[in-house]
Amino acid sequence: MAILVGKDTKVIIQGITGRNGSFHAKLSKEYGTKVVAGITPGKAGQNVDGIPVFDSCEDVVREFGKIDATCIFVPAKFAPDSIIEAADSGIKLIVVITEGIPTIDFIKAKEYAKSKGSIIIGPNCPGVITPEACRIGIMPGYIFKRGSVGVVSRSGTLTYEAVWQMTRLGIGQSTCVGIGGDPVVGTTFVEVLDMFEKDPETKMVVLIGEIGGTAEQEAAEFIKKMTKPVVAFVAGRTAPAGKRMGHAGAIIMGSSGRWDDKVKALSDAGATIAESPSEIGIKVKELADRRQISL
Amino acid sequence: MNIHEYQAKNLLRQYGIPVPEGAVTKSAAKAKKIALKLGGDIFAVKAQIHAGGRGKAGGIQIARTPDEVQSKAAEMLKKKLVTYQTGPEGKKVRKILIEKGEKIKKEYYLGVVIDRSKEKISVIASTEGGVDIEEVAKKSPEKIFVEYLDPLWGIPDYKARKISKFLGIDATDIIKNLVRMFIEKDCSLCEINPLALTEDGKILALDAKINFDDNALFRHKDIQKLYDPYEDDPRDVKARKVGISYVGLDGDIGCLVNGAGLAMATMDEILLAGGKPANFLDVGGGASLEQVRSAFSILMSDKRVKVVFVNIFGGIMRCDTVANALVQVAKELKKKIPIVVRLEGTNYDLGMKIIQESGMDNISTASSIREGAELAVMKSKDFSIKPKRGRKRKEERI
Numbered sequence: 001m002a003i004l005v006g007k008d009t010k011v012i013i014q015g016i017t018g019r020n021g022s023f024h025a026k027l028s029k030e031y032g033t034k035v036v037a038g039i040t041p042g043k044a045g046q047n048v049d050g051i052p053v054f055d056s057c058e059d060v061v062r063e064f065g066k067i068d069a070t071c072i073f074v075p076a077k078f079a080p081d082s083i084i085e086a087a088d089s090g091i092k093l094i095v096v097i098t099e100g101i102p103t104i105d106f107i108k109a110k111e112y113a114k115s116k117g118s119i120i121i122g123p124n125c126p127g128v129i130t131p132e133a134c135r136i137g138i139m140p141g142y143i144f145k146r147g148s149v150g151v152v153s154r155s156g157t158l159t160y161e162a163v164w165q166m167t168r169l170g171i172g173q174s175t176c177v178g179i180g181g182d183p184v185v186g187t188t189f190v191e192v193l194d195m196f197e198k199d200p201e202t203k204m205v206v207l208i209g210e211i212g213g214t215a216e217q218e219a220a221e222f223i224k225k226m227t228k229p230v231v232a233f234v235a236g237r238t239a240p241a242g243k244r245m246g247h248a249g250a251i252i253m254g255s256s257g258r259w260d261d262k263v264k265a266l267s268d269a270g271a272t273i274a275e276s277p278s279e280i281g282i283k284v285k286e287l288a289d290r291r292q293i294s295l
Numbered sequence: 296m297n298i299h300e301y302q303a304k305n306l307l308r309q310y311g312i313p314v315p316e317g318a319v320t321k322s323a324a325k326a327k328k329i330a331l332k333l334g335g336d337i338f339a340v341k342a343q344i345h346a347g348g349r350g351k352a353g354g355i356q357i358a359r360t361p362d363e364v365q366s367k368a369a370e371m372l373k374k375k376l377v378t379y380q381t382g383p384e385g386k387k388v389r390k391i392l393i394e395k396g397e398k399i400k401k402e403y404y405l406g407v408v409i410d411r412s413k414e415k416i417s418v419i420a421s422t423e424g425g426v427d428i429e430e431v432a433k434k435s436p437e438k439i440f441v442e443y444l445d446p447l448w449g450i451p452d453y454k455a456r457k458i459s460k461f462l463g464i465d466a467t468d469i470i471k472n473l474v475r476m477f478i479e480k481d482c483s484l485c486e487i488n489p490l491a492l493t494e495d496g497k498i499l500a501l502d503a504k505i506n507f508d509d510n511a512l513f514r515h516k517d518i519q520k521l522y523d524p525y526e527d528d529p530r531d532v533k534a535r536k537v538g539i540s541y542v543g544l545d546g547d548i549g550c551l552v553n554g555a556g557l558a559m560a561t562m563d564e565i566l567l568a569g570g571k572p573a574n575f576l577d578v579g580g581g582a583s584l585e586q587v588r589s590a591f592s593i594l595m596s597d598k599r600v601k602v603v604f605v606n607i608f609g610g611i612m613r614c615d616t617v618a619n620a621l622v623q624v625a626k627e628l629k630k631k632i633p634i635v636v637r638l639e640g641t642n643y644d645l646g647m648k649i650i651q652e653s654g655m656d657n658i659s660t661a662s663s664i665r666e667g668a669e670l671a672v673m674k675s676k677d678f679s680i681k682p683k684r685g686r687k688r689k690e691e692r693i
Binding site: 101102104108110155184233238242248249 | 409
């Protein structure tokens, strides 16, 4: 099953009766994802497009047994609570779409989830998708195609851009993971790269980074040890220092988080750099041809 | 969110961290009164702007008498400070902090920040203060001490004692209080630079810089009140009001994009095509008629913008919806500015068709980010807006 999620993954949606929650629950179900239930406290007994709504994760587990993954659409103020609730119910994969969670709250929630053996993807992310098998989050399903390129990214629409370029070149993806645009994220580049390195279905990896922090530099250290080739693009070459570029984590502070340091680290580690966002797909194709990897 | 030095010092005072005696004012006459009240024969006159590098730009001065305080304050309030962070246009000084001068024996550094990769709060201390801490870290790392903290527990006493011992002064309470403030107020950075030991044995925060986590502002009404719109680019302030994610830059190609990463990548592609972006703008996931209209109103209020490049990846949102919104907003515009549109994703063909058939000859289409960027750059070069004679071009103020 590629990484993280596959066709048998049992999924619930926390915050399913909200605008985004209900819309994307429906789309995920249509995509073929096993969406077994949704949660909104106080709304048990309702249903969203045929998906039953429960008051709590505990109630869902009592009804359906073990749940593999949850997708959180709950507002930022309450999202850390939802993470703790999911972890307490034994859900091992917690995908957080919510944007705007205070950093300190998230660090505490992550620490807690970790102690229960759960991993978090996000927050402030588009989710995870294993094409033609399982969609958790908000990604547009039709742009993906089953294949063998793993994609890991800090940005949503830029991921779609890269994926669409590949799909149109006939190159499919194993799993695409949006790790999120916040300063502290649940699962890092390095952790996802490690999963791709170990995944037999993945033959190549596309990494999409951006300015701010040092996640790309840490990824570069890991890439040095990888056997699978990596194509990388880093957004924010033109971003000024000290300004937050949309994402809470996309900010150059002092001399930390600059574009050129990231690109240099990735390039030195052996990753193939796409200079322009228009050439991510083509770089993947060229690299695969050069290394004689059939994608 | 950033705040001024005087606001930061007020917060420090609330948390029991000693700062020099002083007060803030907008007038030179009042500055003199403050000095008279403070007494003594040495005063610091400090321009209150958010940008760093004030000292080198003449924004921090020493005065010996209340009259000198007045004349120095008057001078500062008249001019714009140009530092490495303000850009060449500089920043107008609107407030001055007057403080009682102190005789300094030694200066230290004390900072608290979130360490993104360690996912902890880190306390950074140095025996070199009043200078750029990054420089110290590079040149003499042995003069820097870092302690990592779990946000759940804050700072245990022994760690505060350890840092204090490293500095060689009794700053245990200051360190503990600073960390307490950092957590209680959801800061993303607190920096006391320098933390000074005076000749008479006091420890004082001579300068302070505090940033807050924007995501946590909802639970800090007191901090929200400290926001000073005059410190931000007026275009950014306008965008903030309508809830659009925007950062003003100094180029002439306006950008309207959905998604933060794609918005940055679009700016980068403009640079690669030989142009300069006027802004970062993430119109958000939906890109509804209202959002597109607000985004255009911000772009068009920027006199530098000669061309607008619209780059939309329709994921869940359909490109034909965006195209209809775009055509309608373009028709409402008073100025017929060239618009380059690149749509991709759901129903992009329908979207392109709507634009091509709109009969708007100032809108052109492109099939990739690169093609769109190249077209926008070309149009920015052959379309020049000449300022009318006799009328000064002014930056729009809010």
